[in-house]
Amino acid sequence: MVGRPRSEESRRAILQAALRLCERDGYPNVTLKAIAAEAGTGRQTLYRWWNTKADVLLEAMTAVVAPGLPPSPPDLGSFLRETFALTDGVAGRVIVGLMAEAQSDPDLGERLRTRLIGPRRAALREVLERDSPSSHANLDLVVDMIFGAMWYRLLNRHASVDAVLAEEITELVRSLT
Amino acid sequence: MVGRPRSEESRRAILQAALRLCERDGYPNVTLKAIAAEAGTGRQTLYRWWNTKADVLLEAMTAVVAPGLPPSPPDLGSFLRETFALTDGVAGRVIVGLMAEAQSDPDLGERLRTRLIGPRRAALREVLERDSPSSHANLDLVVDMIFGAMWYRLLNRHASVDAVLAEEITELVRSLT
Amino acid sequence: MVGRPRSEESRRAILQAALRLCERDGYPNVTLKAIAAEAGTGRQTLYRWWNTKADVLLEAMTAVVAPGLPPSPPDLGSFLRETFALTDGVAGRVIVGLMAEAQSDPDLGERLRTRLIGPRRAALREVLERDSPSSHANLDLVVDMIFGAMWYRLLNRHASVDAVLAEEITELVRSLT
Amino acid sequence: MVGRPRSEESRRAILQAALRLCERDGYPNVTLKAIAAEAGTGRQTLYRWWNTKADVLLEAMTAVVAPGLPPSPPDLGSFLRETFALTDGVAGRVIVGLMAEAQSDPDLGERLRTRLIGPRRAALREVLERDSPSSHANLDLVVDMIFGAMWYRLLNRHASVDAVLAEEITELVRSLT
DNA sequence: TTTTAAGCGAGACGGTACGTCCTGTCTTGCA
DNA sequence: TGCAAGACAGGACGTACCGTCTCGCTTAAAA
Numbered sequence: 107m108v109g110r111p112r113s114e115e116s117r118r119a120i121l122q123a124a125l126r127l128c129e130r131d132g133y134p135n136v137t138l139k140a141i142a143a144e145a146g147t148g149r150q151t152l153y154r155w156w157n158t159k160a161d162v163l164l165e166a167m168t169a170v171v172a173p174g175l176p177p178s179p180p181d182l183g184s185f186l187r188e189t190f191a192l193t194d195g196v197a198g199r200v201i202v203g204l205m206a207e208a209q210s211d212p213d214l215g216e217r218l219r220t221r222l223i224g225p226r227r228a229a230l231r232e233v234l235e236r237d238s239p240s241s242h243a244n245l246d247l248v249v250d251m252i253f254g255a256m257w258y259r260l261l262n263r264h265a266s267v268d269a270v271l272a273e274e275i276t277e278l279v280r281s282l283t
Numbered sequence: 284m285v286g287r288p289r290s291e292e293s294r295r296a297i298l299q300a301a302l303r304l305c306e307r308d309g310y311p312n313v314t315l316k317a318i319a320a321e322a323g324t325g326r327q328t329l330y331r332w333w334n335t336k337a338d339v340l341l342e343a344m345t346a347v348v349a350p351g352l353p354p355s356p357p358d359l360g361s362f363l364r365e366t367f368a369l370t371d372g373v374a375g376r377v378i379v380g381l382m383a384e385a386q387s388d389p390d391l392g393e394r395l396r397t398r399l400i401g402p403r404r405a406a407l408r409e410v411l412e413r414d415s416p417s418s419h420a421n422l423d424l425v426v427d428m429i430f431g432a433m434w435y436r437l438l439n440r441h442a443s444v445d446a447v448l449a450e451e452i453t454e455l456v457r458s459l460t
Numbered sequence: 461m462v463g464r465p466r467s468e469e470s471r472r473a474i475l476q477a478a479l480r481l482c483e484r485d486g487y488p489n490v491t492l493k494a495i496a497a498e499a500g501t502g503r504q505t506l507y508r509w510w511n512t513k514a515d516v517l518l519e520a521m522t523a524v525v526a527p528g529l530p531p532s533p534p535d536l537g538s539f540l541r542e543t544f545a546l547t548d549g550v551a552g553r554v555i556v557g558l559m560a561e562a563q564s565d566p567d568l569g570e571r572l573r574t575r576l577i578g579p580r581r582a583a584l585r586e587v588l589e590r591d592s593p594s595s596h597a598n599l600d601l602v603v604d605m606i607f608g609a610m611w612y613r614l615l616n617r618h619a620s621v622d623a624v625l626a627e628e629i630t631e632l633v634r635s636l637t
Numbered sequence: 638m639v640g641r642p643r644s645e646e647s648r649r650a651i652l653q654a655a656l657r658l659c660e661r662d663g664y665p666n667v668t669l670k671a672i673a674a675e676a677g678t679g680r681q682t683l684y685r686w687w688n689t690k691a692d693v694l695l696e697a698m699t700a701v702v703a704p705g706l707p708p709s710p711p712d713l714g715s716f717l718r719e720t721f722a723l724t725d726g727v728a729g730r731v732i733v734g735l736m737a738e739a740q741s742d743p744d745l746g747e748r749l750r751t752r753l754i755g756p757r758r759a760a761l762r763e764v765l766e767r768d769s770p771s772s773h774a775n776l777d778l779v780v781d782m783i784f785g786a787m788w789y790r791l792l793n794r795h796a797s798v799d800a801v802l803a804e805e806i807t808e809l810v811r812s813l814t
Numbered sequence: 815t816t817t818t819a820a821g822c823g824a825g826a827c828g829g830t831a832c833g834t835c836c837t838g839t840c841t842t843g844c845a
Numbered sequence: 846t847g848c849a850a851g852a853c854a855g856g857a858c859g860t861a862c863c864g865t866c867t868c869g870c871t872t873a874a875a876a
Contacts, residue, residue, distance in 0.1 A: 109846020110845070116848075134387035137836060148849040153838070199386070205438050206383025209376075210311035215440060223439055247432070247451050250442070254431025255424070261382050261434065262400055263392060265427070274424050281459065286825030287867040293827075314857060325828040330859070463851030464841045470853075488741035491831060502854040507833070553740075559792050560737025563730070564665035569794060577793055601786070601805050604796070608785025609778070611792065615736050616754055617746060619781070628778050635813065640820020641872045647822075668862060679823040684864070817876070827866065832859105840853065845846105 112155070119145040120152055121166040128163065129196045133203025138162075160207050160214045163200050168221055170197065179233045182279060186252070186272035189226070193260055193267050202260055227253065238279055248279065289332070296322040297329060298343040305340065306373045310380025315339075337384045337391045340377050345398055348374055356410045359456060363429070363449035366403070370437055370444050379437055404430065415456055425456065466509070473499040474506060475520040482517065483550045487557025492516075514561045514568045517554050522575055525551055533587045536633060540606070540626035543580070547614055547621050556614055581607065592633055602633065643686070650676040651683055652697040659694065660727045664734025669693075691738050691745045694731050699752055701728065710764045713810060717783070717803035720757070724791055724798050733791055758784065769810055779810065 123145035127136045138159055142149045156162045179185050193201070201222065208215035230249050252275055259267050300322035304313045315336055319326045333339045348369060356362045370378070378399065385392035407426050429452055436444050477499035481490045492513055496503045510516045525546060533539045547555070555576065562569035584603050606629055613621050654676035658667045669690055673680045687693045710716050724732070732753065739746035761780050783806055790798050 110848075111846090113848070132387045134384075138838090139836060142849090146849085148847095149837095149851085150839085151848060154847080202386050206386055207311075209379050209383055209438065210309045219439060219441060223441070227441075244451060244455060246442070247448075247455060250432040250435055251428040251452075251455075254433070254435035255427040256431070257435045257438065258427055258431035261386065261438075262396060264396060264400070264404075265423075271424075274421060275428075278421060278424060278428075278459075282455075284822090284824040284870075285868055286823080287827075288825090290827065290867095315859090316857060319828090323828085325826095325830095327829090327860085328827065331826075462843055463849080464853075465851090467841095467853065486741050488738075492833090493831060496854095500854085502852095502856090503832095504834085504855090505853060508852075556740050560740055561665075563733050563737055563792065564663045573793060573795060577795070581795075598805060598809060600796070601802075601809060604786040604789055605782040605806075605809075608787070608789035609781040610785070611789045612781055612785035615740065615788065615792075616750060618750060618754070618758075619777075625778075628775060629782075632775060632778060632782075632813075636809075639874055640818080641822075642820085642874090644822070644872095669864090670862060673823095677823080679821095680825085681865085682822060685821080815876095818874095820872090822869105822871070824868080825866100826868100827864105829863080830861100831863105832861075835856100835858075837855080837857105838853105840851100842850085842852095843848105845848080 113151075116145070116147045116151055117155065120147055120162060121169065123147075124159075124162045125166050125170070125196055125200070128200050128203070133163070133200055134206070158211075158214070160204055160211065163204060164214075164217060164221065167197065167200055167204070179229050182233050182237045183272060183276045185230065185233045186275060187269050189230075190256065190267045190269070190272055193256065198260060198267075205257075234279070238282065248282070252279070290328075293322070293324050293328055294332065297324055297339060298346060301336075301339045302343050302347070302373055302377070305377050305380070310340070310377055311383075335388075335391075337381055337388065340381060341391070341394060341398065344374065344377055344381070348378075348399070356406050359410050359414045360449060360453045362407065362410045363452060364446050366407075367433065367444045367446070367449055370433065375437060375444075382434075411456070415459065425459070429456070467505075470499070470501050470505055471509065474501055474516060475523060478513075478516045479520050479524070479550055479554070482554050482557070487517070487554055488560075512565075512568070514558055514565065517558060518568070518571060518575065521551065521554055521558070525555075525576070533583050536587050536591045537626060537630045539584065539587045540629060541623050543584075544610065544621045544623070544626055547610065552614060552621075559611075588633070592636065602636075606633070644682075647676070647678045647682055648686065651678055651693060652700065655690075655693045656697050656701070656727055656731070659731050659734070664694070664731055665737070689742075689745070691735055691742065694735060695745075695748060695752065698728065698731055698735070710760050713764050713768045714803060714807045716761065716764045717806060718800050720761075721787065721798045721800070721803055724787065729791060729798075736788075765810070769813065779813070783810070 120141060124136065124141045127140055127144055131140075136159060138152055139149060141159070141162065142152050145152075152162070156165070192198070204214070204218055204222075208218050227249055230252060231245060234245060234248060255271070255275065256267050259265050259271070265271070297318060301313065301318045304317055304321055308317075313336060315329055316326065318336070318339065319329050322329075329339070333342070369375070381391070381395055381399075385395050404426055407429065408422055411422060411425060432448070432452065433444050436442050436448070442448070474495060478490065478495045481494055481498055485494075490513060492506055493503065495513070495516065496506050499506075506516070510519070546552070558568070558572055558576075562572050581603055584606060585599060588599060588602060609625070609629065610621050613619050613625070619625070651672060655667065655672045658671055658675055662671075667690060669683055670680065672690070672693065673683050676683075683693070687696070723729070735745070735749055735753075739749050758780055761783065762776060765776060765779060786802070786806065787798050790796050790802070796802070
């Protein structure tokens with residue numbers, strides 16, 4: 107038997123409620139109970155489709171972040187500017203929260219790499235290959251150092267992740283040529 | 284009047300128990316209750332001297348990590364090799380857990396920067412100034428990119444933080460000259 | 461919407477566990493934690509339906525004591541014999557514990573009077589009115605002195621509350637005629 | 638060797654602090670910790686001389702109540718009036734609290750009977766023997782019923798323990814003659 | 815006069831119950 | 846069969862009090 111189909115309305119309500127609460131309370135202070143309450147949905151409905159808070163927000167992120175990214179990546183400067191712009195606001199807080207949670211949940215780490223981090227690495231690689239052919243030798247290292255600087259600042263908050271950083275990195279990479 | 288002095292024995296037992304449990308269960312799965320039980324101490328004793336799990340482990344880290352670091356930093360290669368070596372084992376797991384927790388606890392973030400991250404940044408800066416004078420222009424950016432690569436790999440686990448990475452970074456920095 | 465209904469099974473398990481522990485350890489040594497554990501129930505389930513240990517045992521008493529009492533009270537002698545018989549065993553210990561606790565909890569005192577003590581007073585009054593019409597003048601005082609003697613002995617334990625006491629009181633009341 | 642003698646000042650401070658807190662917070666809400674703090678004394682000093690809260694207050698009562706009682710008991714009416722007058726205020730609350738606590742502490746019950754309840758029973762007996770010789774037959778029962786009515790009202794609070802009650806009891810006892 | 819042993823206020827110690835919160839599962843009736 | 850509601854067992858949270866244990870300091874009788 108088939109029964110009643112899944113409520114698309116509930117799904118959207120849950121994802122939006124999750125983002126709203128992350129914005130208001132910060133990722134780690136959000137609970138599944140609160141998400142369900144905020145979404146006006148039953149708790150079981152949430153557990154039926156996702157297993158953890160991280161699952162919910164990972165889906166919310168892919169639904170939100172993906173559209174905001176350039177389909178065919180332009181030059182390094184714009185790529186970094188656009189990427190860094192996305193880390194401002196909820197998205198940044200959530201993705202940092204997911205990364206933090208992944209430290210104790212290897213499966214989540216795997217999904218994070220596959221669905222969020224990996225594609226961004228590939229995109230940066232592509233841009234670098236096209237834009238700065240000389241750095242080919244250690245391309246992966248350069249990718250690590252660029253995104254590393256971003257993550258390091260996002261986590262440690264000793265400096266901001268903004269257009270200035272994009273410009274400085276672009277210049278430094280150009281000097282590698 | 285003075286009252287009974289703090290038990291140094293309990294203090295050490297708690298710090299060691301905390302590290303032991305982090306090694307066994309992973310930072311986020313450790314509870315203050317379990318630390319007290321493992322240390323054979325009362326729960327109130329723990330709360331008397333620390334407020335949170337993060338406080339306990341921050342103190343454990345400064346007590347453990349500090350002695351393992353070179354007092355006067357040598358050349359860049361050895362500095363990175365020794366630094367990266369420390370991230371292997373419990374210390375790495377704990378410091379990543381602390382960083383994750385700091386995302387929702389600004390005060391912890393501040394203490395982390397002051398007591399752990401900041402001093403390491405200063406040390407790396409010093410090494411770079413002495414070792415690679417040409418990179419002075421963007422010294423802070425270079426520091427961000429080096430430690431960024433380390434953090435990025437520690438968190439995302441797409442590659443290891445080891446002597447090979449130290450070597451590759453050293454070479455790349457030399458090419459900036 | 462309705463939600464899952466209350467578990468009648470848990471309710472009974474808690475009431476019985478409470479009585480069992482009172483019998484084993486004595487009313488004041490029973491804790492809500494231990495009741496929940498003994499009943500195999502969660503602590504929150506207990507707090508959902510009752511606020512205090514006294515509430516649990518007040519309900520347990522009304523469920524246990526009420527059925528053991530004569531519906532239409534017979535002559536004074538049998539009334540006292542049956543009433544005194546109930547004070548033997550757990551019921552006596554629990555009701556004394558409740559009375560003791562009511563000294564620091566006025567609301568509990570009120571509930572005790574309404575649900576346990578008051579009805580017994582009314583019943584004794586009725587018996588006296590029918591059985592010893594001459595004592596009408598100070599009926600409330602006589603009630604106080606009869607039940608007072610019972611409580612005084614239950615609390616101070618200088619003598620037992622048994623059929624002998626019932627007989628002696630009956631004779632003395634008859635002599636008031 | 639002898640060492641420093643006990644501080645009589647601390648002893649008095651503790652007893653007074655205990656009574657003060659009983660008046661303010663009610664016997665069961667008073668803790669030994671709070672008594673020590675209120676008395677400005679160390680906690681160990683308290684434990685050195687008494688074992689429990691009940692011990693402290695039992696001593697406070699005998700020191701306070703005893704002087705307030707008639708050395709050679711007069712007629713029944715005045716005896717009851719004076720006795721009932723003592724139950725008003727802290728003394729009543731404390732003695733009820735002690736009686737409540739004695740339910741779970743047989744040793745305390747024994748001390749209570751020996752030092753407080755027993756002497757009062759003996760005094761009432763003596764008064765009755767002199768004042769109402771006819772009730773000799775069941776003297777103990779009459780004592781139980783008189784003090785019982787008092788205790789019953791003190792505990793259940795359905796009526797006050799005052800001069801009116803003293804008068805009513807006196808009349809009723811006279812009618813037994 | 816000096817010892818010396820006990821009492822003193824202060825307050826940390828290991829332990830345990832408190833009442834609250836969230837987790838993941840379950841059981842209702844309605845759609 | 847999905848869904849909102851909400852009760853269920855379980856377990857960590859941070860707080861309070863318990864009775865015990867050191868501290869450094871009095872205090873007064875014994876040496």
